[in-house]
Amino acid sequence: MSARRTGGSxxxxxxxxxxxxxxxxxxxxxxxxxxxxxxxxxxDVGEIASEVEATLALLSRRFATVVWAPGNHELWSxxxxxxxxxxxxxxxxxxxxxxxxxxxxxxxxxxxxxxPAGPVTVxxxxxxxxxxxxxxxxxxxxxxxxLAAENGVVxxxxxxxxxxxxxxxxxxxxxxxxxxxxxxxxxxxxxRTVLVxxxxxxxxxxxxxxxxxxxxxxxxxxxxxxHVRFHAEAVVxxxxxxxxxxxxxxxxxxxxxxxxxxxxxxxxxxxxGPRLVLAGGHGSVGEAP
Numbered sequence: 584m585s586a587r588r589t590g591g592s593x594x595x596x597x598x599x600x601x602x603x604x605x606x607x608x609x610x611x612x613x614x615x616x617x618x619x620x621x622x623x624x625x626x627d628v629g630e631i632a633s634e635v636e637a638t639l640a641l642l643s644r645r646f647a648t649v650v651w652a653p654g655n656h657e658l659w660s661x662x663x664x665x666x667x668x669x670x671x672x673x674x675x676x677x678x679x680x681x682x683x684x685x686x687x688x689x690x691x692x693x694x695x696x697x698x699p700a701g702p703v704t705v706x707x708x709x710x711x712x713x714x715x716x717x718x719x720x721x722x723x724x725x726x727x728x729x730l731a732a733e734n735g736v737v738x739x740x741x742x743x744x745x746x747x748x749x750x751x752x753x754x755x756x757x758x759x760x761x762x763x764x765x766x767x768x769x770x771x772x773x774x775r776t777v778l779v780x781x782x783x784x785x786x787x788x789x790x791x792x793x794x795x796x797x798x799x800x801x802x803x804x805x806x807x808x809x810h811v812r813f814h815a816e817a818v819v820x821x822x823x824x825x826x827x828x829x830x831x832x833x834x835x836x837x838x839x840x841x842x843x844x845x846x847x848x849x850x851x852x853x854x855x856g857p858r859l860v861l862a863g864g865h866g867s868v869g870e871a872p
Contacts, residue, residue: 593860594621595625597626598822601629623652631664648694655822658673660744660745671747705776709759709763713757713805731796775814778809784820785802791825792823811832819860824840837858842854
């Protein structure tokens with residue numbers, strides 16, 4: 584895809600959870616700092632398809648380019664949602680909505696951002712999880728889920744995320760990982776990337792979870808080396824609701840969640856704004872004001 588050099592930067596946010604009024608107020612205040620800024624949205628905009636559409640429509644009017652990677656909440660078959668599509672059909676509906684709005688998805692050609700150091704391919708990913716982030720000594724998915732339930736940890740996905748026509752979320756994950764890996768490998772060894780996924784590509788960020796068993800629903804070990812193999816300048820993710828910057832193998836990982844009001848209120852009077860992933864003609868790495 585063609586790209587043009589601008590002064591705009593790559594900003595990123597995730598886990599907007601617009602079902603909360605406080606987050607909608609924060610969304611209304613979310614603005615680019617430069618007319619050419621891009622916004623990477625790493626999933627969990629909301630649970631109701633019409634609210635996801637309205638939010639992405641608003642952001643697409645404000646930012647020069649919007650890139651979306653789905654979270655688990657967008658895939659829920661929520662009882663309050665008039666849209667009754669499940670699994671792959673629901674995902675494909677959201678992709679069609681994004682295309683109508685001009686928002687880039689994991690099913691589209693990867694857009695190329697032109698920064699001061701040259702082009703960077705922005706790759707939104709949709710990979711899910713395969714229950715491989717298990718406690719040491721736990722043999723398989725069944726044992727891991729049973730142990731988590733004993734500890735009082737059961738992700739709502741087990742009720743609301745329907746993987747149809749796949750038999751399970753991990754089967755869907757394996758298919759997505761295989762097809763995405765082939766696509767990224769085809770980019771070639773000289774292509775620099777920013778990888779955008781709702782779930783962390785490596786397990787290390789989940790080590791700080793208050794409930795370790797929740798890591799089961801936080802990604803897959805199959806992507807543990809992707810940030811190195813696919814020449815990532817940065818990796819953007821959300822899901823954990825622990826916004827921070829970490830480094831693995833010399834690659835910067837940005838957790839960009841807004842999160843639930845009860846969470847961001849513990850840290851500050853207002854929710855975190857989008858984080859600056861790569862600077863254009865202005866700014867520095869960190870949280871954008």
